[in-house]
Amino acid sequence: MSGDREVLIFGIDGATFDLLDRWVEEGELPLFARLLKEGVSSECRSTLPPITGPAWASFQTGVNPGKHGIFDWGSSDEDRYGAGVVDATDLCVPTIWELASEAGKRVGAIGVPVTYPPVEVNGFITSGVLTPNGADDYAYPQNLKGELEREVGRYVFAPTHAEMAINTSSWIRSLKGTVKNKEETALHLLGNRDWDLGMVYFMETDTVKHHLYHTIEGSDCRASPRRGAGLDRPVLQIYKRVEKAIRRIIAEVADPETVIVLASDHGFGPLDWIFNVNSWLLREGYLKLKDSPFSNAKKLLQRVGFNQKNLYQLGNLLGPLGKGKEWDMDGFQDILGRMFLSMDDIDWKRTEAFSRGGVTGEIRFNLKGREPLGCVEPDQAESLRARLIEDLQGLRSPFTGEKVIEKIMSREEIYSGPMASLGPDLLFTTKDMRTDTGGLTVFKTLDSLMPAFAISGTHRMNGIFAASGPPLRRESRFEGMDLTDVAPTLLYLLGIDIPDYMDGQVQEDIFLEEFLGERNYNFVHRNIDAKGGGAGGENLEAEEGEGEEVRRRLKNLGYLA
Numbered sequence: 001m002s003g004d005r006e007v008l009i010f011g012i013d014g015a016t017f018d019l020l021d022r023w024v025e026e027g028e029l030p031l032f033a034r035l036l037k038e039g040v041s042s043e044c045r046s047t048l049p050p051i052t053g054p055a056w057a058s059f060q061t062g063v064n065p066g067k068h069g070i071f072d073w074g075s076s077d078e079d080r081y082g083a084g085v086v087d088a089t090d091l092c093v094p095t096i097w098e099l100a101s102e103a104g105k106r107v108g109a110i111g112v113p114v115t116y117p118p119v120e121v122n123g124f125i126t127s128g129v130l131t132p133n134g135a136d137d138y139a140y141p142q143n144l145k146g147e148l149e150r151e152v153g154r155y156v157f158a159p160t161h162a163e164m165a166i167n168t169s170s171w172i173r174s175l176k177g178t179v180k181n182k183e184e185t186a187l188h189l190l191g192n193r194d195w196d197l198g199m200v201y202f203m204e205t206d207t208v209k210h211h212l213y214h215t216i217e218g219s220d221c222r223a224s225p226r227r228g229a230g231l232d233r234p235v236l237q238i239y240k241r242v243e244k245a246i247r248r249i250i251a252e253v254a255d256p257e258t259v260i261v262l263a264s265d266h267g268f269g270p271l272d273w274i275f276n277v278n279s280w281l282l283r284e285g286y287l288k289l290k291d292s293p294f295s296n297a298k299k300l301l302q303r304v305g306f307n308q309k310n311l312y313q314l315g316n317l318l319g320p321l322g323k324g325k326e327w328d329m330d331g332f333q334d335i336l337g338r339m340f341l342s343m344d345d346i347d348w349k350r351t352e353a354f355s356r357g358g359v360t361g362e363i364r365f366n367l368k369g370r371e372p373l374g375c376v377e378p379d380q381a382e383s384l385r386a387r388l389i390e391d392l393q394g395l396r397s398p399f400t401g402e403k404v405i406e407k408i409m410s411r412e413e414i415y416s417g418p419m420a421s422l423g424p425d426l427l428f429t430t431k432d433m434r435t436d437t438g439g440l441t442v443f444k445t446l447d448s449l450m451p452a453f454a455i456s457g458t459h460r461m462n463g464i465f466a467a468s469g470p471p472l473r474r475e476s477r478f479e480g481m482d483l484t485d486v487a488p489t490l491l492y493l494l495g496i497d498i499p500d501y502m503d504g505q506v507q508e509d510i511f512l513e514e515f516l517g518e519r520n521y522n523f524v525h526r527n528i529d530a531k532g533g534g535a536g537g538e539n540l541e542a543e544e545g546e547g548e549e550v551r552r553r554l555k556n557l558g559y560l561a
Contacts, residue, residue, distance in 0.1 A: 007490060008190075008254055009199040009261040010246050011059075011112060013052065014206035015464050016267035017043060019216070019235075028236060031247045035260060039468025040510040042481035046266035048414050048427055049360040050459045052129070052206070053086050055265035055483060056113040060095040062487030062502035066415030067528055068093050070114065071423045074356050081343055081354070081371065087116050087130050092419055093501070093528055096197065096487050097121050103496040105196040110186050111157075112201045124189060128201060129158040144189075151188050156181040159204045162211045168227045171211075172234050175204045176241045183245035190253040197494060200249060208238045209268045213457025222272040223452035259469030259493060263486060267460035271452045273397065273435040275404060277355035277363065280448040284391055288350040295345040302341060302446045341443040348373035352384055355424075359459045361405075361437040362424035363388060370421075381425070385410070388426060397449055404449065406431045416503075418528055433460055471515035478509045492521065499526040 024033040047054045047065060049072060057070045065071045069092040075084035091114065097107045101122035109115055109125045116127030118140035125140045126148070138155065139145045148155050159178045162171050179202060186200040214221035215228040216235050228234055250260060281287035289295050346354065351366050352375065365381055368374035376384055395404045408428045415423045430437070435449075436458045444450070465481050468474075471493065484504030491498050492506045500523045508516060 006195065006254070006257070007197050007259045007261060007493060008250070009197075009263060009490075010249075011056070011199060011201035012205050012242060012262060012264050012464070013201070013203045014209055014266060014268045014459065015262070015264035016269075016460065016462055017041075017464055018267065018269070018462070019239075020464065023236060023239065029239065029243050031243050031250075032262070035262065035468050036466055037475055039260075039466060040473045040476040040478060041464065041466035042478045042507075043267075044263065044463040044465040044481045044483055044486070046459075046461050046463050046483055048409075048429075048461075049362065050266035050461050050463075051359050052113050052203075052265055055463075057091060058483045059263065059265060059486050060097070060112070060114070061091065061093045062096075062484050062491075062499075062504040063093055063528075064415055064417065064484060064503050065423060066420030067417030067501065067503070069419040069422065071415075072356060072362065081348070081356070085130065086114065088114055088119065088127075089117070090114075093499075095119075096490060097123070097125065099491060099499070100197045100494065100496060103494075105494060105496065106194050108190055108193060108195045108198040110189060110198075110200045111182055111203075112199055113203075123195060124193065126155060126185065126189070127157070129203060131157040133157070148185060148188070152181070152184045154181075155185060159207045161207070162227065168212070168231060168234070172208075172231065172237060175208060175238055179204050179238070179241045179245050183248060186245075186249050187252055190249065197490070198253075200246075202242045202245070204238050205242055205264075206268075208235050209457040210455045211457075213268065213270055213455075219270050219456075221270040221456045223270070223456040225454060225456055257470055259467060259472065261490075262464060262466040264463040265483070267462035267464075268457055269432075269460045270434060271436055271456055271458040273399070273404075273430075274444060274450050274452050275361065275430060275435050275437045276444050276446075276448055276450065277361055277437050278443055279446050280395070281353055281355065281363070282443075282446070283448055286351070286353040286388070288347040289341070289345050290347045295341070298339060298341050298345060299446075301339065302443070349375055352376050353388060353425075355437070359436055360433065361426075361428040361430065363426040363428075365425045367425075385426060392426075392428060395448075399449070399451070402431060404430055404435060406433075433458070467510060471512055472510055473512060476510070478507075481507060492519065495519065497522045497524040499524060501526060501528050 020032060023029045024036065047058050051072060053073050054065045054070045057068045058064060061068045069090050070086050073085055075086050075090060097109055098119060098121060100107050105122065107121050107123035111126060111128040113128050113130060115125050116131040117137050118125035118127055120140060124144055126144065127138045131138045136145065139148065156178045160171065160174045182200060182202060190198050211225065212228045212234050213219055214223060215231065254260065278287060282289065289299060348366060353363050353365055355361065355363050365376050365384055366374045367376050367378060367381060369378065389408050392405045392408055396402065397404055406429050408426065411420060411423050411425050414427055436452065463483065465486065482504060484502065485507050486504065488498045488502050488504045489507045498521065506521060
């Protein structure tokens with residue numbers, strides 16, 4: 001390692017102090033307890049929507065989605081309706097890996113989302129969840145792939161989804177196995193290379209809570225999928241395994257001067273309901289389906305109960321048959337996918353509005369001149385917005401009688417920057433965020449609102465940030481951290497110029513006075529590209545057809561319908 005202060009980040013997807021503080025107090029996570037005591041920490045506000053793609057993109061770039069260009073899992077190119085899945089080529093500003101490389105620092109990022117295909121850096125990158133299976137270009141430099149396969153074995157891009165396991169116990173073992181894979185990869189790469197800025201990412205802490213949040217004591221979940229019964233605190237088991245990996249990595253590759261950072265992209269909480277936004281838009285007349293034999297047949301099947309909810313138990317039953325034969329399950333899912341209503345069944349020439357969001361709601365107008373088959377005249381957009389807001393505000397749950405929507409926001413209130421026009425036109429949050437708005441391109445059923453059935457936990461806005469090391473305060477919990485603050489704060493810590501386009505601020509409250517006195521801010525002017533990758537080198541192009549494979553993985557992890 002080199003430099004006067006190295007920084008080692010651990011990305012713990014979906015971590016929240018709601019759970020961490022409880023487990024620390026119980027003595028279950030002694031390393032986390034020590035790191036929190038020796039350093040500073042804060043809840044960290046996520047992006048809207050608080051999902052992995054845009055959130056980790058903001059973490060790495062220091063800007064809101066209106067500048068980096070990633071708003072959800074769907075590609076926001078102007079010529080399609082979210083048919084593609086985002087990757088690193090969608091980023092419109094450089095990441096901290098590229099900025100640090102330009103400044104002469106050596107970097108190493110392991111498994112971080114939105115790093116596929118990897119860009120050229122002064123160091124190494126291995127990509128994560130958005131990497132297609134069998135990809136030969138998941139690592140930079142490219143010869144790293146062969147080295148990892150020799151020294152560590154097969155590199156795992158993402159954890160297995162619950163339905164592919166024979167039972168929940170075997171799935172928990174599988175999750176621990178993918179944590180171990182990331183641990184061994186990190187020990188090899190960080191232990192045998194010089195680095196100034198390193199990061200290791202764990203997705204298992206998010207995946208386990210989606211499927212097993214109802215097993216957490218006091219979780220108050222209405223949704224209780226029939227899995228996890230009899231297991232001993234399975235969510236905590238995964239957190240303890242991740243802590244074990246972090247402890248070993250710190251012990252073997254860090255030194256007393258290394259600044260250790262724990263960070264998450266969003267928080268977590270219980271899930272009760274699913275709001276099928278496109279089904280609601282269909283019911284209210286904003287969205288129209290094609291009048292074709294195939295689309296009409298699928299609509300009829302949905303009406304008589306042939307839908308994702310009712311077939312979920314069948315999929316849960318057949319999932320283990322595909323264990324070890326992922327292509328069999330992929331084929332089965334593709335067949336079922338063609339039987340359900342999807343974006344392919346929408347009559348775009350008669351559709352005013354549609355949704356492709358998840359976790360929190362988003363609605364896009366089918367605007368003429370912007371969308372390929374837009375039918376809404378630009379001067380009608382405001383009246384459409386007003387109608388949608390009125391209808392959303394009046395929406396009540398047929399189960400509880402309560403209002404479903406808590407807050408409605410326009411795109412202009414949330415996003416700013418040259419890519420903001422590609423974001424959703426309306427965004428909304430549900431009451432206490434206990435209602436998920438489904439996944440990308442979703443018609444789970446034709447019901448507007450339904451009880452959650454496959455997962456019992458979903459995202460919240462309150463992620464975490466914690467850091468400990470020589471220049472930082474001790475035993476200090478502060479407030480007001482935003483996910484965009486992480487990048488400029490880390491650049492300042494490393495003595496690197498901060499681009500003036502960053503939305504985030506350097507969090508002075510975390511540093512000791514003497515460190516602040518030694519180091520001044522240095523902002524530099526830098527333009528943001530209207531579209532295109534980062535500044536650290538040419539992006540490697542994804543192969544044709546890989547997007548659909550990544551979509552299948554996101555479906556398997558519960559992110560897409």
